[in-house]
Amino acid sequence: MSRKHAKWVISALSLILGLILLFNVAGDVFVREVAQDIKIEQQNKIPTEEGLDIGDKVPPWTLDSLGGDVVSFSDLLGAPTVITFWATWNENSTDQLAIFQDINTEGIFNIVAINNQEDASTVSNFISRSGYNITVLLDEAGEVGEEYGIRVLPVSYFIDSNGVLRETFVGVLSRSMLNEKISLLFNN
Amino acid sequence: MNIFFLFNNIHFTLEVLGALSFLIVAWLALDSFLVRRDFTTISRGIGFGFLGAWQAIHAFGYNADIYGYTAYAFLFSGILFVIWNLMLEAPTDRPEFKAILILPALTPIIPTLNGIAAIGFGIIAFLGYRQFKKEQKKTLIPFATSFFALALAYGLGVFYEAGSFGNIWVIAHLFEFIGFLALAIWVWQYLQLRIREELLLIFVAITLLMAAIVTLTFSTILVDRVAEQSERQLLTNAKVANLAIEHMEKEALAKARFISTNNELISAVAENDFASIEDIATRVLKMENLGFLTILDNKGNVLLRAHGVTKKGDNLATEPVVAAALINNDASTLGYSETEGFSIRTASAMNTEEGIVGVVLAGFQLDNAFVDSMKELTGLGMSVFLGNRRVATTNFKPDGRSRSTGIQITDNRIIDTVIEQGNSITLSTEITSQPFLASYLPLYNIEGDIVGMLSAERSQQEIVDLTNSTNKLTLVSVMALMLILITPIYLATKRLAGEVK
Numbered sequence: 001m002s003r004k005h006a007k008w009v010i011s012a013l014s015l016i017l018g019l020i021l022l023f024n025v026a027g028d029v030f031v032r033e034v035a036q037d038i039k040i041e042q043q044n045k046i047p048t049e050e051g052l053d054i055g056d057k058v059p060p061w062t063l064d065s066l067g068g069d070v071v072s073f074s075d076l077l078g079a080p081t082v083i084t085f086w087a088t089w090n091e092n093s094t095d096q097l098a099i100f101q102d103i104n105t106e107g108i109f110n111i112v113a114i115n116n117q118e119d120a121s122t123v124s125n126f127i128s129r130s131g132y133n134i135t136v137l138l139d140e141a142g143e144v145g146e147e148y149g150i151r152v153l154p155v156s157y158f159i160d161s162n163g164v165l166r167e168t169f170v171g172v173l174s175r176s177m178l179n180e181k182i183s184l185l186f187n188n
Numbered sequence: 189m190n191i192f193f194l195f196n197n198i199h200f201t202l203e204v205l206g207a208l209s210f211l212i213v214a215w216l217a218l219d220s221f222l223v224r225r226d227f228t229t230i231s232r233g234i235g236f237g238f239l240g241a242w243q244a245i246h247a248f249g250y251n252a253d254i255y256g257y258t259a260y261a262f263l264f265s266g267i268l269f270v271i272w273n274l275m276l277e278a279p280t281d282r283p284e285f286k287a288i289l290i291l292p293a294l295t296p297i298i299p300t301l302n303g304i305a306a307i308g309f310g311i312i313a314f315l316g317y318r319q320f321k322k323e324q325k326k327t328l329i330p331f332a333t334s335f336f337a338l339a340l341a342y343g344l345g346v347f348y349e350a351g352s353f354g355n356i357w358v359i360a361h362l363f364e365f366i367g368f369l370a371l372a373i374w375v376w377q378y379l380q381l382r383i384r385e386e387l388l389l390i391f392v393a394i395t396l397l398m399a400a401i402v403t404l405t406f407s408t409i410l411v412d413r414v415a416e417q418s419e420r421q422l423l424t425n426a427k428v429a430n431l432a433i434e435h436m437e438k439e440a441l442a443k444a445r446f447i448s449t450n451n452e453l454i455s456a457v458a459e460n461d462f463a464s465i466e467d468i469a470t471r472v473l474k475m476e477n478l479g480f481l482t483i484l485d486n487k488g489n490v491l492l493r494a495h496g497v498t499k500k501g502d503n504l505a506t507e508p509v510v511a512a513a514l515i516n517n518d519a520s521t522l523g524y525s526e527t528e529g530f531s532i533r534t535a536s537a538m539n540t541e542e543g544i545v546g547v548v549l550a551g552f553q554l555d556n557a558f559v560d561s562m563k564e565l566t567g568l569g570m571s572v573f574l575g576n577r578r579v580a581t582t583n584f585k586p587d588g589r590s591r592s593t594g595i596q597i598t599d600n601r602i603i604d605t606v607i608e609q610g611n612s613i614t615l616s617t618e619i620t621s622q623p624f625l626a627s628y629l630p631l632y633n634i635e636g637d638i639v640g641m642l643s644a645e646r647s648q649q650e651i652v653d654l655t656n657s658t659n660k661l662t663l664v665s666v667m668a669l670m671l672i673l674i675t676p677i678y679l680a681t682k683r684l685a686g687e688v689k
Contacts, residue, residue, distance in 0.1 A: 122496075
């Protein structure tokens with residue numbers, strides 16, 4: 001190999017080395033972020049001694065909506081569904097409603113906010129004051145919440161189009177977290 | 189002219205100037221490589237080409253991290269090639285440069301990447317200076333100066349965050365400007381020897397300069413207009429929200445009066461019939477769409493909170509509106525309560541022939557739900573302040589999971605104008621370290637004292653993004669046009685150069 005060629009080879013190698021180092025750095029950041037996410041996920045996983053387990057078929061329910069209609073879980077089948085339990089006294093869960101408000105479901109998935117054990121009047125006043133335009137169902141007796149085994153608010157359940165529970169999340173979901181989890185539901 | 193936009197535009201121009209300087213050097217090197225065909229020349233071309241590419245990406249900004257990392261890959265490859273080129277030009281006394289290769293793996297964040305780039309530029313400056321000492325080539329002085337200034341600029345880059353225009357930012361960009369200027373002087377020395385390239389580059393540089401000036405002037409005017417319009421819109425929106433509060437205050441008072449004349453309720457209170465009170469109040473709360481409803485006896489003791497938990501023994505007789513209602517003056521105010529938070533509070537007495545039997549306390553919370561509904565109407569961010577503390581806002585923290593409530597306003601201009609003097613103010617201010625355009629209005633209680641503020645906000649970043657996209661679009665079109673124009677001019681200069689010879 002001539003001297004001229006050797007230089008070209010060395011220059012190409014150095015460039016590759018530089019890029020490898022850089023991607024190493026980038027990769028490190030990426031791995032850290034993913035690890036952080038996994039940590040948050042694990043902190044937010046619900047212990048599954050009672051209530052629903054991942055992979056379970058979600059039990060059917062029928063609840064009144066705030067508008068006066070009757071909504072059954074079976075009506076929601078056929079598209080992925082996010083069910084969040086909330087209450088007006090819990091600021092985190094009302095923040096979750098505000099985040100849902102900005103999300104366009106485009107008719108391809110459902111977001112349902114089930115109010116836990118509050119009067120219809122309290123819920124209706126809150127919703128009319130805030131102007132949130134989302135499907136709110138009333139679980140005044142708390143039966144559905146009990147069946148799901150909820151302990152903290154807000155809590156969200158990600159259910160695929162066949163009615164199988166795929167994931168649970170305790171705490172407020174940001175818009176990007178929600179998008180990520182919904183796209184996972186579609187992949188399932 | 190807002191300093192934020194000025195800095196944003198200066199940054200953009202400077203980075204474009206830098207890209208231009210680097211690319212001219214690269215082009216010259218490439219041109220001489222076509223004649224010489226040696227590695228030393230092309231390594232300079234590649235090095236400066238990479239630096240030019242980095243500078244161009246840096247100027248136009250990047251949305252995804254992957255482009256950011258690609259840009260940094262260009263920067264470091266560029267630095268490595270330029271160092272290599274200098275070593276090839278002065279082959280003796282090679283310094284150890286293992287350090288450059290080891291450092292990146294230790295440092296995962298951008299300020300540190302800037303630090304490494306600073307070291308790289310420093311090495312280039314040092315090598316350039318040594319070559320000058322050795323060969324007494326005066327043309328190398330601007331070269332060494334240029335990279336020394338760039339090293340300082342990038343070194344300072346470690347200490348500021350992107351988007352914050354502090355003193356360090358200004359100094360760093362001053363150094364960057366000196367760096368690019370010195371580089372331009374250095375490359376000009378070579379250009380003077382080549383009439384064809386000189387003509388061509390004068391044409392390109394002047395076109396770019398003119399395009400940059402025109403683009404930036406227009407974008408400055410545009411931003412000024414947008415900012416001006418935003419300011420007016422912000423004030424209008426704050427006033428709309430204020431009107432809404434006044435309207436809600438009247439509505440709550442009217443409803444409190446109406447409820448206080450409900451005979452069923454009056455007799456239930458007079459008879460201390462708790463079951464009936466609860467039944468009626470819950471029904472009325474829903475029917476009247478109030479935020480909260482509390483029924484009190486004629487001593488101010490809470491009989492029922494229709495909207496929440498009733499604690500035995502709560503007495504609200506000292507609350508101004510309740511005190512007024514207890515002497516038969518219906519009243520409304522804005523105030524803080526532990527149960528309802530900062531809220532619109534109205535009270536009306538329930539009268540029988542024997543006198544006052546109780547008081548209806550009703551109103552609306554000025555909480556996140558309230559600001560969200562205002563945002564739905566006006567499209568702009570809204571906040572409510574109790575004193576100077578933000579108690580409700582539509583703005584979420586960067587994590588997107590919680591609202592940025594609880595922060596205190598520390599900007600004295602706002603405190604002096606709104607809380608002290610009771611006037612409205614529209615200004616650009618920092619909220620949680622982010623620049624915002626915001627309008628503030630005072631909120632009054634029953635005694636006419638200022639109890640809080642209302643604000644409408646718009647992030648300045650939104651406006652800057654608009655400018656940047658306009659700048660990019662215009663400059664990209666100008667560059668495309670230039671590339672088309674350059675072909676006939678290149679041919680013409682070829683002929684001209686031939687004739688001069």
